[in-house]
Amino acid sequence: QxxxxxxxxxxxxxxxxxxxxxxxxxxxxxxxxxxxxxxxITRERCLSIERDFNSIRVTLQRTPETIEGLVEMREHLATIPKVVADQTPAIEEALSQFALLDSFGYRFTKDDFGARWDTFALPKSIGDQVAS
Incomplete structure (x- = not known):
């Protein structure tokens, strides 16, 4: 001007x-x-969070073959809520960054859109897996 x-x-x-x-x-x-x-940068942060949750998911999918393995699995199950709680601020930050991009009218790719909602759903999916 x-x-x-x-x-x-x-x-x-x-x-x-x-x-x-x-x-x-x-x-x-x-x-x-x-x-x-x-x-x-936001998508990379979401992928990092997802990697952390996938390591939990892999551990939950293992079938213990011995009593000791079952005890270790129960001990691990007891630590999962703390791990999820530790990741909650990172998840909220990533979601707020996506909201900021959305407020600027940024057009997300399918991968960005998927990363956003996958990150949002991670705690619930782990909770469902622990419950089952």
């Missing part, structure tokens, strides 16, 4: 529209790339 549409240089009248348009396009490109980078 600080660049005029035209500049009167005495004898000449210079049009600044092309410069205004190029600067506007450049600012739009920068903003878009910032949002894409922020989304990539």
């Amino acid at each position: 600080s660049i005029p549409h035209q500049a009167n240089l005495g004898i000449c009248l210079v049009s600044c529209e092309a410069i205004r348009r190029e600067l506007s396009d450049k600012h739009t490109l920068i903003a878009t790339r910032e949002l894409e980078t922020y989304c990539r």
